[in-house]
Amino acid sequence: MTSRIDQIAKQAAVSKATVSRVLNERPGVSTRLQKAVLTAIDVLGLERPNGLRPRSSGLVGLIIPSLEDPIYPIFAQVVQTNLGNLGYTPVLCIQDSGSTKEDEYVGILLDRGVSGIIFVAGRHSDTKFDNAHYENLEAQHLPMVFVNGFMKGISAPFVSCDDQAAGKLAVRHLFTLGHRRIGLLLSSATNVSDIRLAEGYCDAMKRAFGETHEDWIDVSFTGEEGGYAGAIRLLEKGMTGIVCDSDLLAIGAIHALQQHGKQVPQDISVVGYGDSKMMTYMATPLTTVRQPMLAMGTFTAHTLVDCINGSEMPSGESLFPPELVIRGSTAAHQ
Structure with a gap:
């Protein structure tokens, strides 16, 4: 040295x-x-050193989870369109199970000299991780925006759907339909979005029934398989309505219920979270709480470019309101 x-x-x-x-x-x-x-x-x-490398004026890193959940391709498309209009090109990094990890992608993106990085539902969305990974990037003055999740101690913009409000919307919808045994199906106990969704669920349940009914919350795992497994457990507890933390979990739940002799929504109502056009064309069109990906993606792209251009962006979180979309997977309790 x-x-x-x-x-x-x-x-x-x-x-x-x-x-x-x-x-x-x-x-x-x-x-x-x-x-x-x-x-x-x-x-x-x-x-x-990384922090002293010249940045490419045209490239932006976009690290997203698996494309299996349809809300993430929608978000990526919105971000790409907006970045293109602003003179930037996203370098898309997809974190499929068993593929390249987030910190490895970050190293690759820094080597390419990207002007900034957008993290979507990454390590910042899981309470198991600390913020040292991102503090190092902050020290390099790298413009960053974090989507769907929140981590204290990071001076960067965070963008999320209001998960607490989403949980409340779903429970109130089922309660209005006459359901009195409403379960919540989560894919993780440590994910920030799931924790907040559960808070909204518990708040709405307490207001409706005087109890939070935390024993009606089932923590499974991601994807349709997780929804399938969790729905069977909630069925055994006598639920007549199930709120899921994603549309994929809801699809898996519907499959499980139908294979166990239950009709959706005649016997059990199911609510998802996310929404895409696909949900309209299912055999049982899915009632879901929509995350406003168009607004969130547009805001994220413009916020990152403002950071790149030197605008002083306030740290903290911008929450976008969810919207209940009623389709065929929910009905009045018989």
């Missing part, structure tokens, strides 16, 4: 202390001297 600093200091005609300050991104170095140090690094063929 010392010989490297000596090389750079000699090439740039500056002191070793100045080189050290630039490499460690410490204040107190003039723009002229910083440029001289960076030029020396490039001339010597040395690798700049």
Whole structure:
């Protein structure tokens, strides 16, 4: 390390202390001297630290979960359209099960010199993780926007649907239809969105029945298989209505109920969360709580570009209101 600093200091005609300050991104170095140090690094063929690498003015990283859930392709398309209109191109990174992890994608994107990164339902959405991963990116002055999830201690914009409000909407809808045994089916106990959805569910249940009925909450796993397994357990508890944390869970739940001799919605009503055009064309069109992906995607793209352009963006969370979409999977309790 010392010989490297000596090389750079000699090439740039500056002191070793100045080189050290630039490499460690410490204040107190003039723009002229910083440029001289960076030029020396490039001339010597040395690798700049991540935070000092030039960023490509046209590329933005977009890290999203599996495309299995239809709300994420919708979101990616909205973001891509808006970024394109603003002169940027997204580099799409999909986190399928067993594929490249988020931190690996971040390394790849930094090597490409992206101008910023949008994280969708990533590590920031799971309470199992700490914020050290993102603090490191903050130290590199990388513009970031986080979608669907929240993590304290990160000074960046967060964009989410109001999951608590979604839980309340679903329970109130089923209660209005006469259901008195309403279960909640989650795919995770540590996901921020699921935790908030459960808070909304418990609040609505307490207002309706005087009890939170937390024993009617089932934590399964993601995808249709998770919905299938969880619905069977809730069926055994005598539920007449089931609220699911995603449309995929709801589809799996409907399959399970039908295979166990129950009709949807005549015997049991099911509500999803997310919404896409596909939900209209199912054999039993799905009642769901819509996440406003068009508005969220547009806001996210513009917010990131504003950050890239140097606008001072307030840290904290922007919550978008959900909307109940009533279709054929819910009906009055007989």
